[in-house]
Amino acid sequence: MSHIKKPAVTSAPVHELIGERWSPRAFAATPVAREAVVSILEAGRWAASTNNSQPWRWVVTTSEDPAAHAAAFECFAPGNQRWAKTAPVYIFALARKTFEANGNPNGHSWHDTGAAGAQMVLQAGALGLVVHTAGGIDRDKIRQTYDVPEGYDICCAFAVGYQGDPDSLIEELAERERAPRARKPLEELVVGAGFGTAASVLK
Ligand SMILES: Cc1cc2nc3c(=O)[nH]c(=O)nc-3n(C[C@H](O)[C@H](O)[C@H](O)COP(=O)(O)O)c2cc1C
Incomplete structure (x- = not known):
């Protein structure tokens, strides 16, 4: 069994944790040690957030239960x-919609919860683990199962x-597992003096 690697093709070097990260579908049945799970959560906990509001909450399950x-x-x-x-750990990310300090809406709650998530994904990579994020989830079921209050988004x-072994996947998924990763060019993403103009930093 050989694990698929899909390193990012970049115009300048990036840290290998970033370059090597991708979203596999094949997971080995190997359990993940509790310490590794806690390490991933700590990586999220120490993310930056608006006014240090820490809007993130996480539901975590492992194959141990x-x-x-x-x-x-x-x-x-x-x-x-x-x-x-077959993934042995699931984490659902929740975001508190308002600031605890004054009850005002927190327009950055998803941003900050996502930033914490990115740190968790990289910490997982540092531990030799892989992560596949999914927005395709049953939010009503999550709210009900874990008594998530209305004040939190899922x-x-x-x-x-x-x-895991890509051959363990059904053919359609195995094909996607082997497909190359692609990104828009930086030129399309970086704005110059005005939107739609070339950015001098890339020249
Ligand atoms: C917020 C978010 C939601 C995603 N939802 C799904 C999903 O429901 N199903 C899925 O197969 N992949 C999902 N993905 C994975 C993306 O499709 C994947 O990150 C993207 O295609 C880039 O591929 P890469 O992560 O391998 O670089 C999601 C990723 C993110 C960040």
Whole structure:
């Protein structure tokens, strides 16, 4: 069995944790040690956030508690269940909609929860783990299953584990697993003196 690698093709070097990260669908059944899960959560906890509001909350299940893990699995959309099924760790990211200090809406809650998520994904990579994020989840079911209050949005799920054998996937997914990764060119993303103009930093 050989694990697929899909390093980012970049116009300037990036840290290997960033370059090597991608979203695999094949997970090995190997369990993830509790310490590694906590390390991932700590990486999220120490993210920057607006006014240090820390709007993120996480629901976590692992294969060590099969009943709880099976209930979490049911919260993935059917299309995502096809690949999420063997991942030994699931994390659902929630974002508090308002500031605890004054009750005002926090317009940055998704940004900050996403930034924390990015740190968690990179920490997982540093531990030799892979992560596949999923926005295709049953939010009503998550709210109900975990008593998530109305004041929290349900952002996404992370399936975490050790990379598995692509041959364990159904053909359609195995094909996507092997497909190259692509990105828009920087020229399309970086704005110059005005929107739509070339950015001098790239010249
Ligand atoms: C917020 C978010 C939601 C996503 N939702 C899904 C999803 O529901 N199903 C899926 O297969 N992949 C999902 N992905 C994975 C993306 O499709 C993937 O990150 C993107 O195609 C780039 O590929 P890469 O991560 O391998 O570089 C999601 C990623 C993010 C960040």
